[in-house]
Every structure is written in structure tokens, then in C-alpha cells.
Amino acid sequence: MTLLDTITGPRDLEHLDEEQLQVLCSELREVIIETTSKVGGHVASNLGVVELTVALHRVFESPADRIIWDVGHQCYPHKLLTGRREQFHTIRQSNGLSGFPKRQESEHDHLDTGHSSTSISAALGMRAALDLKGDAGKVIAVIGDGSIGAGMAFEGLNHAGHLDKDLIIILNDNEMSISENVGALSKYFSKIITGQVYNRFRRDLESMLQSLPRGERLVRAAKRVEEGIKGFMTPGILFEELNIKYFGPVDGHDLNSLMDFLENIKQIDGPLLLHVITRKGEGYAPAEQNPEQFHGVGPYDRKTGKVTSNSSVPSYTAVAGRAVVELGEEDKKVVTITAAMPEGTGVHHFKHNFPDRFFDVGIAEQHAVTFAAGLALQGMHPYVFIYSTFFQRAYDQVIHDVCLQNLPVVFCIDRAGIVGNDGETHNGSFDLSFLRCIPNMKILTPKDENELYNMLLQARSLDSPVTIRYARGSGFGVEIRREPLDLLSWEVVHQGKKPVAVLATGYLVTQAKQLCEEKGVTLINARCIKPLDATLLDKVLRENRRIITLEENSQMGGFGSAVAQFLCAGEYQARLTSLGLPDEFISHGDQQTVRKRCGIDLDSLKLTFKELNI
Ligand SMILES: Cc1ncc(C[n+]2csc(CCOP(=O)(O)OP(=O)(O)O)c2C)c(N)n1
Numbered sequence: 001m002t003l004l005d006t007i008t009g010p011r012d013l014e015h016l017d018e019e020q021l022q023v024l025c026s027e028l029r030e031v032i033i034e035t036t037s038k039v040g041g042h043v044a045s046n047l048g049v050v051e052l053t054v055a056l057h058r059v060f061e062s063p064a065d066r067i068i069w070d071v072g073h074q075c076y077p078h079k080l081l082t083g084r085r086e087q088f089h090t091i092r093q094s095n096g097l098s099g100f101p102k103r104q105e106s107e108h109d110h111l112d113t114g115h116s117s118t119s120i121s122a123a124l125g126m127r128a129a130l131d132l133k134g135d136a137g138k139v140i141a142v143i144g145d146g147s148i149g150a151g152m153a154f155e156g157l158n159h160a161g162h163l164d165k166d167l168i169i170i171l172n173d174n175e176m177s178i179s180e181n182v183g184a185l186s187k188y189f190s191k192i193i194t195g196q197v198y199n200r201f202r203r204d205l206e207s208m209l210q211s212l213p214r215g216e217r218l219v220r221a222a223k224r225v226e227e228g229i230k231g232f233m234t235p236g237i238l239f240e241e242l243n244i245k246y247f248g249p250v251d252g253h254d255l256n257s258l259m260d261f262l263e264n265i266k267q268i269d270g271p272l273l274l275h276v277i278t279r280k281g282e283g284y285a286p287a288e289q290n291p292e293q294f295h296g297v298g299p300y301d302r303k304t305g306k307v308t309s310n311s312s313v314p315s316y317t318a319v320a321g322r323a324v325v326e327l328g329e330e331d332k333k334v335v336t337i338t339a340a341m342p343e344g345t346g347v348h349h350f351k352h353n354f355p356d357r358f359f360d361v362g363i364a365e366q367h368a369v370t371f372a373a374g375l376a377l378q379g380m381h382p383y384v385f386i387y388s389t390f391f392q393r394a395y396d397q398v399i400h401d402v403c404l405q406n407l408p409v410v411f412c413i414d415r416a417g418i419v420g421n422d423g424e425t426h427n428g429s430f431d432l433s434f435l436r437c438i439p440n441m442k443i444l445t446p447k448d449e450n451e452l453y454n455m456l457l458q459a460r461s462l463d464s465p466v467t468i469r470y471a472r473g474s475g476f477g478v479e480i481r482r483e484p485l486d487l488l489s490w491e492v493v494h495q496g497k498k499p500v501a502v503l504a505t506g507y508l509v510t511q512a513k514q515l516c517e518e519k520g521v522t523l524i525n526a527r528c529i530k531p532l533d534a535t536l537l538d539k540v541l542r543e544n545r546r547i548i549t550l551e552e553n554s555q556m557g558g559f560g561s562a563v564a565q566f567l568c569a570g571e572y573q574a575r576l577t578s579l580g581l582p583d584e585f586i587s588h589g590d591q592q593t594v595r596k597r598c599g600i601d602l603d604s605l606k607l608t609f610k611e612l613n614i
């Protein structure tokens, strides 16, 4: 039995001496590596916060003190120390632990997260509520150097400085987002980290000033010198000026220093920020050497660090990345934008080929969209590469800054539909619903990777805002070749003999093909969700008694809703069955299992046919 096995909750840490705490850190790393090598997960960030998590749980009293993990992808050591050691092997799998903090899972999880930069606002809200209730518990937001650069984090800092309430912000600075961190703020942090010499100089100067005789003029003069030097050299002056006391930087792998710092800042009133320097992947060489790959990774061989399950079929992401590089070669006005996801969206290839026309704006989806609007207004052809779930952040910008002005911005929406193991915070369940209602927006859903490739190449020709949405993972292995595509019309994939038609969207078209052929059912590739192909839809509704719509989007307001609206507005006899995602937040598991659970896999379609006697 290991020491970690004996930890039933954070209070058990109180009895451990320094040496035992160090052993505990090693054991935490061992369990994280052993488990994630089998089931995958967020490795590098978790290994980086082992000491920080132990120190926080040793010094503070969770759950009375609330620790809020920003994004939450670094919560594995926290889970292991808060009574979830036994279930840890189930992490991110169906019916298992979530990979993110979940209030339903534990009293030590105070905020469900997954999207970045929410911790300061939520923590400040909790602080305000606790003060109103007379609860003296501490509130601690732990936020990374990538996440603190987002607009929302700045809004939280701005308000925290104004409210002047007791709030502890731990800045976990590993000098990385998923990829290399970008932005002026991250450069500022680097200056602080490398500015230790200046800090010593400042300390020396301060003690010298204090030791001078205390004549009034001299004190005033000394104060002026001190202020001047402070503005120039005090690390964290940015935060200080916002009325947030700055402490650090401190080595986040030096457990004793960390605990000392935390003990001290615990006593201090008002909003404060402790700058902790950590290293992604600490303690596991492959993750230290390749933190980007080990940010989020599938199962891997723990000896070599090699990922074990690499599909040979290209992913939609890879095909989209290839297409936009070809576009970039052909048209110098093509520019690409990503909000901190260059690798995840495949647009990093464009970055390498055309660095001047590539923009990683950091975790700033709202800015990304309005920035694209600005580029379009000056005649560029912007392609915004973004995950469906993070696109949600930029809704007003899509409406107000792009669609209202009918700007030709192409949104390449990756991870649309079920993403699998990340679960409810990351599924792209809603984009069809929230985009359909925006005037001027056109929405395309490719049936396979070749259609995606051609849609991406041709989307510019629509000269309006266009969204192309595609799924996470591999395509079907079809040949990629250029072909003309009528983007706004649907395709009859199979003409059946029965008076039944399946109107399918995205990869579900290709998935349903063989079954529809076997059943003698008509299959339509509804490749354009907005506008609907009214001519073909009208014909299909007249010719068939039963229509089945298929989509990997919420049934609420998605493609099925669009067809239902059309059906009700006309004189049709056809009956409609809509298969799509249920009206709930869909929890984690591997993609196929989750799709089955949601009733949108092939077996679910077979079952629907059976129930309808088809
Ligand atoms: C709104 C939003 N955009 C993008 C992401 C994807 N994402 C997850 S973690 C991460 C990097 C965060 O960097 P940092 O806060 O420094 O944490 P680290 O991974 O370095 O521990 C990004 C971009 C997200 N979770 N939420």
C-alpha cells in the first residue's frame, strides 16, 4: 500500500512530515502517468501542479476554503487527494470520473469547468456571497499563464481590484498555453521570471532607504525614489496598480517554499496574486520534452512516451489544415486565425507556411472573431479555426461584428458534435442551433473529408459569413481530390423505392449510406443547413410518407427543427422523426459509446427503422 492509498481526504495531509509529503508527490506523479498511459488525458499540466496541489491542500482547509481550478484540466492531483483515488482509473470514461472538476463528484469541487478563464470571476462571486453570509472561508482561484490572458480573466481582475475583497489568485505560470503562449502579457511574465536580479536590487535599495536618517525631506525624497524604482522594477506592478497585491515569483516545485508562501499570504487581507513558476510535464521526461503533445493525449507507452493508437486515416482536422494551406498558396489574401488552438485545429501548417498571414490571438475567441471582421473589412479572406464549444464564447461578435455586416468570414468549426472523453463542457452540441437563427450566416456540413476539403476551398465564393462544421476524429479514408460542389444544394446519395427518406447531415450521411441502400430508403446529403435546399426538400416531402432527419447537434433548434418548420409551413402529409442529441449536457466516454447513448449511431438508426416498420 502506498502513502497515497491512505489519503482519504485533504485533512490526512496534516499528519505528514516534509519527507512524507515529498513521497506523496512522487506517488501522485506515478498514478497520473500509469493511469493516463492506459486511458489518455491531460498529462503535462497535471504533472506540473503536483507540488502546488499538495501545498494548497496542506495549507488551506478544503472544502471550507474553496479552491477553484481554472479550465480544470489540471485537477488530477486534486482529485487524488480528495477521496477519488480508488475511482481514478475510470477517469474520462463512460460512467467514470470526469477529467474536469464536477460539483456532483465531490464537495471539494466548487465549480464545474472546462472552458478557460472563468476562475477569477466565479471565485470573486463566491467571495462576495461568503462575505454576505458571514463565512470566513478562503477563496482561491488557480489560473494558468495562458488562461489569465483571456478577456474574461481581465474583467475578473478589474472587478477584484475594485471590490477589494479577500481573494487569493494563484498564477500557475509554466510559460505555455497548449502550444507556445502568445501575447504581451506572457512576455511580461517572462520578464518577471528572468527579473530576479532586479528584485534583489530593489530589496537592497529598500533596506538602504530605511536605514537612512529620518529627516522629513529626506524621507519624502527617498519615497519618490522608491516609487520611481518600483514602477520600473517591481515585478507584478501591473497587478499592484489594479489594487491586487503581487507576491512571487516562487518555484512551484519547491514544496517547502510554496507552503511557506501560502501560509504567509493566507494572513493577508484584500485581493492578492501569488506568481508560481511550474514546468509542464515535470517528472516525466517525454512530457517535459514534448509538453504540447502531452497537454492532452491518448493512451501511450509510458516507457517511450509514444502514443499507441494512431489512426492511419486522416482526421477532418488534418484535411482542413491541408486545404487552407493550398488556399494560402493560391490567394495571398487568405489569412487564418486561431484562439490558442493551432495544433488542435490543424492550422499550424498554415502558420509554418505563411507566418505573416497567421494569427494566434491567445485564448480570446471574442477578439478572434472581431479581429477577423476587421481583416475582412479591409479586403482579406479570413478563416477562423475554432472548436465548436469555444465558438460559443464569441456569439455576439459573430452576430454584431460579422453577420450584421455580411462579412465574408469563413468559420472552420472543428469538434462539432460529440467529442468523447472531455465530455459535457467540450461537446459541440449547439452550433447548428445558435447559428441557424443569424441572418446572412450560411452553414455547411460535409459528409466526408473530401467534401470538407472542397467546401473549404470553395467557401469564399459565397461572399458571406460561412460556417463549415465537422466532427472530431478520423474521416472515412476517401480520396481527397478537387471537384466542383454546389455548396447550397443537397445531394441525393441514394434514391430508394420506399416512401421513406433520410435527410442526414455531416458524417452521418456516409455512415447511413449502406443501411439506406439495403432498406430501399432514399438518402439525402443535406450538406447545407442554412439555407435549406427548399426545392429538393419540397420534392422529398411530397414524395415520401416518412422523413427521418439525422444530425449530431442538439435536437433543440437544430437541423430537425429547421425541417419541421418547413414541413409545418406547407401542405405536406409526411411525418417526421428527428434523431439528434438529447436536450441535456452529454457526459464523457469514448465517442462511439456516447453516440450510442445519445441514439445517433448506426444501431440507433436501425432501431428507428425497425420501430417504424421500415
Ligand atoms: C475558452 C477556451 N478556449 C480554449 C480552451 C482550450 N484550452 C484548454 S487548456 C488551454 C491552455 C491553457 O493554458 P494555461 O492556462 O497556461 O494552462 P496550462 O495548460 O499551461 O496548465 C487551452 C487553450 C479552453 N479550454 N477554453
Ligand SMILES: CC(=O)[C@@H](O)[C@H](O)COP(=O)(O)O
Pocket: 071, 073, 114, 178, 295, 296, 344, 415, 419, 422, 472
Ligand atoms: C482542456 C481543453 O480544453 C483542451 O485541452 C481539450 O481537452 C483539447 O481537446 P482535443 O483533445 O479534442 O484537442
Ligand SMILES: [Mg+2]
Pocket: 144, 145, 146, 172, 173, 174, 175, 176, 177
Ligand atoms: Mg500555462
